[in-house]
Amino acid sequence: MELRIDRQALVPVVQQIVDALAGWLRQDGVLPGTRLPSARQIARANLLSQSSVVEACERLVAQGVLAPRQGAGFIVAVLVADGRQDGPWFEGAEMTLGGASGELKLGCGGLPESWRETDDLTYAIRQVSRTDMAGLFNYSTPLGLPALREQILKRLLQLDIEVDKRRIVTTSGATHGLDLIVRTLLKPGDCVVVESPGYSMLFDLLRLNGVTMIEVPRTPCGPDTQTLEALLVKYRPRALFINSFYHNPTGSSLTPVIAQQVLQLTKAHGVLVIEDDVYADLHSGPGTRLAAMGIDDNVIYVGSYSKTLSSSLRVGFVVASDAIVSRLAEVKMTSSMGASRFCEAVLACLLASGAYRKLVQRQRQRLNTDREAALQVLEDTDWEVFGKPVGGLFIWARSRSCDFAQVCIQARRFGVLLSSVTAFSPGGEATDWQRINVAYACDPRARAFFQATALNRPQAF
Numbered sequence: 394m395e396l397r398i399d400r401q402a403l404v405p406v407v408q409q410i411v412d413a414l415a416g417w418l419r420q421d422g423v424l425p426g427t428r429l430p431s432a433r434q435i436a437r438a439n440l441l442s443q444s445s446v447v448e449a450c451e452r453l454v455a456q457g458v459l460a461p462r463q464g465a466g467f468i469v470a471v472l473v474a475d476g477r478q479d480g481p482w483f484e485g486a487e488m489t490l491g492g493a494s495g496e497l498k499l500g501c502g503g504l505p506e507s508w509r510e511t512d513d514l515t516y517a518i519r520q521v522s523r524t525d526m527a528g529l530f531n532y533s534t535p536l537g538l539p540a541l542r543e544q545i546l547k548r549l550l551q552l553d554i555e556v557d558k559r560r561i562v563t564t565s566g567a568t569h570g571l572d573l574i575v576r577t578l579l580k581p582g583d584c585v586v587v588e589s590p591g592y593s594m595l596f597d598l599l600r601l602n603g604v605t606m607i608e609v610p611r612t613p614c615g616p617d618t619q620t621l622e623a624l625l626v627k628y629r630p631r632a633l634f635i636n637s638f639y640h641n642p643t644g645s646s647l648t649p650v651i652a653q654q655v656l657q658l659t660k661a662h663g664v665l666v667i668e669d670d671v672y673a674d675l676h677s678g679p680g681t682r683l684a685a686m687g688i689d690d691n692v693i694y695v696g697s698y699s700k701t702l703s704s705s706l707r708v709g710f711v712v713a714s715d716a717i718v719s720r721l722a723e724v725k726m727t728s729s730m731g732a733s734r735f736c737e738a739v740l741a742c743l744l745a746s747g748a749y750r751k752l753v754q755r756q757r758q759r760l761n762t763d764r765e766a767a768l769q770v771l772e773d774t775d776w777e778v779f780g781k782p783v784g785g786l787f788i789w790a791r792s793r794s795c796d797f798a799q800v801c802i803q804a805r806r807f808g809v810l811l812s813s814v815t816a817f818s819p820g821g822e823a824t825d826w827q828r829i830n831v832a833y834a835c836d837p838r839a840r841a842f843f844q845a846t847a848l849n850r851p852q853a854f
């Protein structure tokens with residue numbers, strides 16, 4: 394039994410063994426009653442210490458997955474099912490490809506667990522638990538913890554977004570922010586412009602609220618402004634949803650010229666702009682943002698810490714005019730009694746100490762190295778890339794030499810989980826373009842997958 398253990402990863406080895414064993418049981422559909430190879434055999438085959446393997450098995454016993462065997466060793470206690478709802482999930486995941494936890498989530502939208510860093514986060518959690526009773530037990534305020542909003546304000550200033558603290562409302566992640574905006578400012582039957590391809594969960598949210606979407610094509614420089622103008626004239630939409638930096642799924646960013654045009658057009662047509670910038674901290678320096686050109690009644694800015702610090706902490710924020718922020722805060726209190734004060738306090742602590750700034754610096758460096766390597770692999774294996782991204786998580790690409798069915802077969806062969814063919818289209822249309830997450834693209838399984846797609850290249854006579 395071969396277990397994939399990453400000794401550089403910050404996830405403790407025992408936990409990695411637990412995950413790998415559970416992944417093996419799930420993937421191979423190992424039946425209850427099956428005897429597990431002995432801890433010594435597993436340890437030897439994977440260059441692990443026997444005690445780590447035994448500890449991992451004990452944890453699986455505690456979870457009811459394994460049972461101690463009379464005599465010695467362990468047997469499988471239950472069939473480890475691949476439940477879609479409880480299993481590994483990412484927005485835009487290919488739903489037909491299984492999704493066992495052992496698969497490499499090449500198409501997913503976040504950083505791998507092994508990239509996440511626990512030390513500073515654990516320290517901040519302890520610090521809040523020990524010193525901040527209100528943080529442990531009380532509701533937060535309607536706008537969110539002042540100490541956190543103070544820190545967000547400082548970061549916004551670095552991005553040239555000049556506002557005061559009363560124009561920031563914290564949310565449980567950007568998703569909550571988008572939800573509040575849609576519920577508060579739009580009504581069923583309203584029409585909005587979304588980018589295509591674009592963020593799949595936004596499309597689901599708009600559908601859920603009965604909002605009609607019209608699509609503007611995303612180019613490597615931002616939305617196609619000629620089409621945008623025509624759409625604004627023809628449909629008179631209420632709002633435009635846009636990703637400024639490291640767009641999901643193409644990885645592209647707004648250029649200053651396109652940003653100016655978007656702002657002029659939307660102002661001229663009285664269209665609200667919702668600028669979703671959740672990948673902002675994966676970029677250093679100011680860059681081009683619509684909100685930096687002036688937050689007024691026209692522009693709403695959405696941010697999050699999910700992509701860098703933790704998707705589990707669920708902290709995000711919305712910046713808007715005074716009037717809009719008060720309405721969002723009211724709906725936030727009515728629907729959820731505010732965001733988690735504890736999580737807000739933990740984040741404020743990490744921001745104030747500078748630990749978060751250093752964390753994102755390290756993530757950016759690592760991503761830059763891996764992006765360069767991934768782009769090289771894609772070039773070598775004859776994949777077409779949609780505008781070479783200079784930062785962030787994503788590369789949008791498709792194979793030139795392999796048809797899409799073959800790409801899927803090769804992905805399955807190498808245990809690679811791709812993004813969905815339809816998720817990034819507002820109208821649910823299929824595409825052969827793939828969202829490649831650079832943080833997964835240097836894994837040997839991803840490299841083997843790309844290489845196998847190149848082997849399908851038609852031979853020249």
Ligand SMILES: Cc1ncc(COP(=O)(O)O)c(C=O)c1O
Nearest residue numbers: 502566567568592641671697699
């Ligand atoms: C463009 C975009 N907006 C919003 C989100 C949701 O972020 P959060 O986890 O903060 O809700 C994501 C997550 O993938 C995203 O890609």
